[in-house]
Amino acid sequence: MDRLRQRADFLAVANGARVNSAAFVVQSRRREDLGPIRIGFTVTRKNGTATERNRIRRRLRELVKRLDVISMRPHHDYVLVGRRAALDRDFAAMLDDLRSALHRLERQGPGSTETARRQPKKPD
RNA sequence: UCAGUCGGCCGGACGGCCGCUCCGGCGAUCACCGAAAGGUGGCUGGAGAGGAAAGUCCGGGCUCCAUCGACAUACGGUGCCGGAUAACGUCCGGCGGGGGCAACCCCAGGGAAAGUGCCACAGAGAACGAACCGCUUCCCCAUCCGAAAGGAAGGGGCAGCAAGGGUGAAAAGGUGCGGUAAGAGCGCACCGCGGGUCCGGCAACGGAUCCGGCAUGGCAAACCACACCGGGAGCAAGACCGAAUAGGGACGGCUACGCGGGCAGCUCGCUGAAAGGCGAUAACGCCGCGGGAGCGAUGUCGGGCUCUCGCCGUCCGGGUAGGUUGCUCGAGGCAAUGUGCAAACAUUGCCCCAGAGGAAUGGCCGUCACGUACCAUUCGCGAAAGCGGGUGGUGCCCUACAGAACCCGGCUUACAGGCCGGCUGAUGUC
Numbered sequence A: 001m002d003r004l005r006q007r008a009d010f011l012a013v014a015n016g017a018r019v020n021s022a023a024f025v026v027q028s029r030r031r032e033d034l035g036p037i038r039i040g041f042t043v044t045r046k047n048g049t050a051t052e053r054n055r056i057r058r059r060l061r062e063l064v065k066r067l068d069v070i071s072m073r074p075h076h077d078y079v080l081v082g083r084r085a086a087l088d089r090d091f092a093a094m095l096d097d098l099r100s101a102l103h104r105l106e107r108q109g110p111g112s113t114e115t116a117r118r119q120p121k122k123p124d
Numbered sequence B: 001u002c003a004g005u006c007g008g009c010c011g012g013a014c015g016g017c018c019g020c021u022c023c024g025g026c027g028a029u030c031a032c033c034g035a036a037a038g039g040u041g042g043c044u045g046g047a048g049a050g051g052a053a054a055g056u057c058c059g060g061g062c063u064c065c066a067u068c069g070a071c072a073u074a075c076g077g078u079g080c081c082g083g084a085u086a087a088c089g090u091c092c093g094g095c096g097g098g099g100g101c102a103a104c105c106c107c108a109g110g111g112a113a114a115g116u117g118c119c120a121c122a123g124a125g126a127a128c129g130a131a132c133c134g135c136u137u138c139c140c141c142a143u144c145c146g147a148a149a150g151g152a153a154g155g156g157g158c159a160g161c162a163a164g165g166g167u168g169a170a171a172a173g174g175u176g177c178g179g180u181a182a183g184a185g186c187g188c189a190c191c192g193c194g195g196g197u198c199c200g201g202c203a204a205c206g207g208a209u210c211c212g213g214c215a216u217g218g219c220a221a222a223c224c225a226c227a228c229c230g231g232g233a234g235c236a237a238g239a240c241c242g243a244a245u246a247g248g249g250a251c252g253g254c255u256a257c258g259c260g261g262g263c264a265g266c267u268c269g270c271u272g273a274a275a276g277g278c279g280a281u282a283a284c285g286c287c288g289c290g291g292g293a294g295c296g297a298u299g300u301c302g303g304g305c306u307c308u309c310g311c312c313g314u315c316c317g318g319g320u321a322g323g324u325u326g327c328u329c330g331a332g333g334c335a336a337u338g339u340g341c342a343a344a345c346a347u348u349g350c351c352c353c354a355g356a357g358g359a360a361u362g363g364c365c366g367u368c369a370c371g372u373a374c375c376a377u378u379c380g381c382g383a384a385a386g387c388g389g390g391u392g393g394u395g396c397c398c399u400a401c402a403g404a405a406c407c408c409g410g411c412u413u414a415c416a417g418g419c420c421g422g423c424u425g426a427u428g429u430c
Helices: A007-014 A050-066 A093-110 A112-120
Strands: A018-020 A024-032 A037-041 A076-082
Touching: A007 A024, A007 A037, A007 A050, A018 A093, A024 A093, A037 A050, A050 A076, A050 A093
Parallel strands: A037 A076
Antiparallel strands: A018 A024, A024 A076
């Protein structure tokens, strides 16, 4: 499992499918190559000061680490967008949130790539 | 003991499980990603946020701005004196003013008789020194008392005055005595102000003394004048490597040339055995001129510099995305000694102490401190209310402010809780 680092990759994933949860938003995108699962984290300025943003990102990273690899699908990029609730939400609850979010993403995923492409246009 | 004041320090500890980044060693010299540059991957040892890492407000180092050099203008900053420093708007030591019983604290603390400007409201008057109420001599009118001289209160006029009242943030030196019709630095004493001389101090300034009766505010965080300082931009600086696309150079072709010049280095012809000679041509190159574009915030002077002046196919160099580097040994820490009131400096010894880059330094849990609230119990003092302390249990907070981003010196702002020391005042005991 690799980290997502390039800005272009983040923008590509932002156009994919997304699922909301209490403490975060999950976005994902299927890649054309055969590379490993890649995951990135986004925590914007409006979530708090640098210290708080760091803490949110670290807790999200820890969530992914605890997750069993099977729940994510190969050759996909994932991005977790942090929310302020991630600061003090119970860790076990957040782990359950992430599992169900990935599950919903999977049901939504196959066959519905076109709805997924249309979805991000709405907020614009 | 209480209250205050100044300075310094810490800012949870230990353990378990699972991770992250960097450095060193070992190992594979292999696999994966990428067009390439380059990156990722194993085991093991070590290191890994702050006092403010923050705000980005000053000062530097470093880097670039084609080569920036002088002068000036503009703009910005600083503004008691001396010292420290690489430098500063910082720090230290003084001086002056203000506050506090004191320790101590605060001060944008140079120039207002160079000039311009402003001073609301109130008030008569707010800066060519003013006269509202008022005070006073004299003259006139008329009333009362009185035999008269004269006295009392009132109105008007010509003058004098600035004491008292009133307004205001501020009213033209202050207080007292003399003086006067009433008054006034009109005169005198003290204080204040200005000037001179002498003494002390490197200086800011202080002290003494003499002279001048002394109208001549406040605001320069209003313009301004004076002195001093500053070229600009920033690690997204800069250096190296390096796709796609657009543009540039070389070669080949098409017959395209800003102007002019002469030249044979390249070219062609003739000649010669060759070296070379003669001639032609000039589109490359060279020289000159010209046009255009670009060159510090601006100007002048100087010195100049770079690019450019046809189109199509192959190769090459600059550059963008991207990658690597810059990147941490430094005005570095700690200790001792010496110098200095101190800031600090010098010498010697020891130490190596984060280097990320969609951004590591963490996540989850346990135990224990610390703090706090409640309950129980117990001890001391006390008539009691209550106060102070110990022990145990439970809950809360399970830490405040806050996350390095090229590096240093400062300033400013934020901060739960705690520790240590100096000094001052009050009270009690011996």
